[in-house]
Amino acid sequence: MALPIYASPMQKIWYYTFRIICGLVFFFLVFPIMVIIPLSFNAQDFFTFTPEMLAFKAEGFSFKHYDDFFTNQDWQHALKNSLRIAPMATILSVSFGTLAAIGLSQSHVPFRRAIMAIMISPMIVPLIISASGMYFFYSRIGLQGTYAGVVLAHAVLGVPFVIITVTATLVGFDKSLTRAAANMGAGPVRTFFKIQMPLILPGVISGGLFAFITSFDEVVVVLFVGSAGQKTLPWQMFTGLREQISPTILAVATILIAMSIILLTTLELLRRRSERLRGMSPG
Amino acid sequence: MSNTNTVLASDGTSLKKSLAKSLRRQKIRALLLIAPLLFFVLLTFIAPIGDMLFRSVENNIVSDTLPRTVKVLSKWDSMSGQAPDEEVFEAFARDLKIAVKSKLHTKLGSRLNYEKTGISSLVRQTGRKVKKLDLDATPSFKDAFEKMNKKWMDPSVWQTIQQFSSKYTDGYFLAAADLTRTSEGIQKVDEDKKIYFKLFVRTLYMSLGITFMCILLGYPIAFLLATLPMRSSNVLMILVLLPFWTSLLVRTSAWKVLLQNQGVINDFLVWLGVIADGNRLELINNVTGTVIAMTHILLPFMILPLFSVMKTIPPTYMRAAKSMGANDFMAFRRVYFPQSIPGIGAGSILVFILAIGYYITPEIVGGTKGVFISNRIAYHISSSLNWGLGAALGAILLVVVLALYWLYDKFVGIDNVKLG
Numbered sequence: 001m002a003l004p005i006y007a008s009p010m011q012k013i014w015y016y017t018f019r020i021i022c023g024l025v026f027f028f029l030v031f032p033i034m035v036i037i038p039l040s041f042n043a044q045d046f047f048t049f050t051p052e053m054l055a056f057k058a059e060g061f062s063f064k065h066y067d068d069f070f071t072n073q074d075w076q077h078a079l080k081n082s083l084r085i086a087p088m089a090t091i092l093s094v095s096f097g098t099l100a101a102i103g104l105s106q107s108h109v110p111f112r113r114a115i116m117a118i119m120i121s122p123m124i125v126p127l128i129i130s131a132s133g134m135y136f137f138y139s140r141i142g143l144q145g146t147y148a149g150v151v152l153a154h155a156v157l158g159v160p161f162v163i164i165t166v167t168a169t170l171v172g173f174d175k176s177l178t179r180a181a182a183n184m185g186a187g188p189v190r191t192f193f194k195i196q197m198p199l200i201l202p203g204v205i206s207g208g209l210f211a212f213i214t215s216f217d218e219v220v221v222v223l224f225v226g227s228a229g230q231k232t233l234p235w236q237m238f239t240g241l242r243e244q245i246s247p248t249i250l251a252v253a254t255i256l257i258a259m260s261i262i263l264l265t266t267l268e269l270l271r272r273r274s275e276r277l278r279g280m281s282p283g
Numbered sequence: 284m285s286n287t288n289t290v291l292a293s294d295g296t297s298l299k300k301s302l303a304k305s306l307r308r309q310k311i312r313a314l315l316l317i318a319p320l321l322f323f324v325l326l327t328f329i330a331p332i333g334d335m336l337f338r339s340v341e342n343n344i345v346s347d348t349l350p351r352t353v354k355v356l357s358k359w360d361s362m363s364g365q366a367p368d369e370e371v372f373e374a375f376a377r378d379l380k381i382a383v384k385s386k387l388h389t390k391l392g393s394r395l396n397y398e399k400t401g402i403s404s405l406v407r408q409t410g411r412k413v414k415k416l417d418l419d420a421t422p423s424f425k426d427a428f429e430k431m432n433k434k435w436m437d438p439s440v441w442q443t444i445q446q447f448s449s450k451y452t453d454g455y456f457l458a459a460a461d462l463t464r465t466s467e468g469i470q471k472v473d474e475d476k477k478i479y480f481k482l483f484v485r486t487l488y489m490s491l492g493i494t495f496m497c498i499l500l501g502y503p504i505a506f507l508l509a510t511l512p513m514r515s516s517n518v519l520m521i522l523v524l525l526p527f528w529t530s531l532l533v534r535t536s537a538w539k540v541l542l543q544n545q546g547v548i549n550d551f552l553v554w555l556g557v558i559a560d561g562n563r564l565e566l567i568n569n570v571t572g573t574v575i576a577m578t579h580i581l582l583p584f585m586i587l588p589l590f591s592v593m594k595t596i597p598p599t600y601m602r603a604a605k606s607m608g609a610n611d612f613m614a615f616r617r618v619y620f621p622q623s624i625p626g627i628g629a630g631s632i633l634v635f636i637l638a639i640g641y642y643i644t645p646e647i648v649g650g651t652k653g654v655f656i657s658n659r660i661a662y663h664i665s666s667s668l669n670w671g672l673g674a675a676l677g678a679i680l681l682v683v684v685l686a687l688y689w690l691y692d693k694f695v696g697i698d699n700v701k702l703g
Contacts, residue, residue, distance in 0.1 A: 126640020
């Protein structure tokens, strides 16, 4: 919607005002995240810019908060826990989720709507309700405060994302391909791994990334279902923010921002690849 | 002769039958693929929710700890204004003695304390004395209890025990609705104790406010993204997706850093001279903090559905309206805006559902004034240990969210949820 040359002054004014408004909203979206990055190099234990930082003097900056993150036992323990829990939860939700998504996108599925509603519900039900329910139920069956309990809880929270992304890729899936494979003598398992899987793989991977980030970023459920032994990175950040607020959080936050940028790029590349594979876009 | 009308499949059965058979096989195959996940979700997610709902009405602590007392107490007339007779006290002494041995009496005390303050210490204190009581050498149990504590002669203590002796109770739900059961029936609690109703109303108001802010800020962005050429809109889309993908804790800590009294925003405003140093804005630990931070966190959930709806509105419609004499504003209001309403609806319900159950962000930036009902639920589950009340509050919140979920499914369809 470029401005036409015959635009009236009023239109010109509105055009630029609109752009400025949009610019401000974009600023609101991105600024809070970006401001963390320079602050994490603060040489002082402050949460605001020191005069030395504003003058760009070298003594105003340091890596000491990063140092703390990599040497502090608590943070390292939390990081290790997060890295132990998230991949397991992802594997569980991706394998169950992909199978179910394939089942759900068959042409005749009884109770499709009800099944779909149940499988999406972990995304809709407020986390605090899921967390308290799991706390009660997992204590009954002896899973509360165990690694397995946290993994199961995180896996079920990731399921809706896998279902949604995989069913979305299956919508564009050409069924005659599987029939052609069957016609040429491939069994169902072979058809799945040779024909269907490579085509829906981008959807599966992006669903997996969603599931991973859900677990990696989750704090409410792990607070209730886990015990001190399962303290994850977000949990450590949460206690840090609530009790003794330490600038190490900003260093951790910067690392996580870098991680989400990498993730975002991967997803975008996957999306393009999937569209190209299915012939939905020329590029 | 009868076979002439029937079409046969290759194996000789009727085509209709073999089609039905293959359809059935297809259905079974689909269900078999779905079954593992369905079972998994039912076990790890639906069962816990069911357990929580059950806890909100469950009440077997009194009947389990005091089985004999409950039985004889049911015959007592609670309206008599007199303490129950000897038989009840004897049963109570026997029950309590067993309970003290397994230390169950403190649990019983704290359960009854939710309904009538003071019972917890009464039971605890009596428990210590009952230990020394010789059951076979007590002439009158009633006198013995009166000597231990005069409060046992108060009929209202026994009324409470009698009221909560059944296996199930609506007491938690009454408490969650700021109601209480007295001898004159269900009544509202005193004005200064009405916290939950106010908290629910505040949660709704704040969620509505956040949803409204998201529409206000999200609409122009979605419009810009939908009307710009593909190349530039893809670049700007990254600015929307980056916060969407950034960890929730990171964004919350960012706001904590920005909004603090000694934080970046206040420092900047002081430096500009807009506000005096001693007069810094109170941006955190109140409603303002929660609304600002949560609008930022939920804004992408408004922009993405709005964008996908606006993308389907052909730009030619606006041009047609203008060629027929509408000015820019008129063309937007009469042609574009009505077509974007489904997007506003989808985004609003999504943002509202997410906002109403938020816990982390209000906990950190909300202080005491800017917290939601979720924070109260968490408090009851992990600090006050009044699980029943926490579960009842959760059940009410769940009903609200499920109603909205149903609305969303009806108007948007859960299959149409798009991510990223």
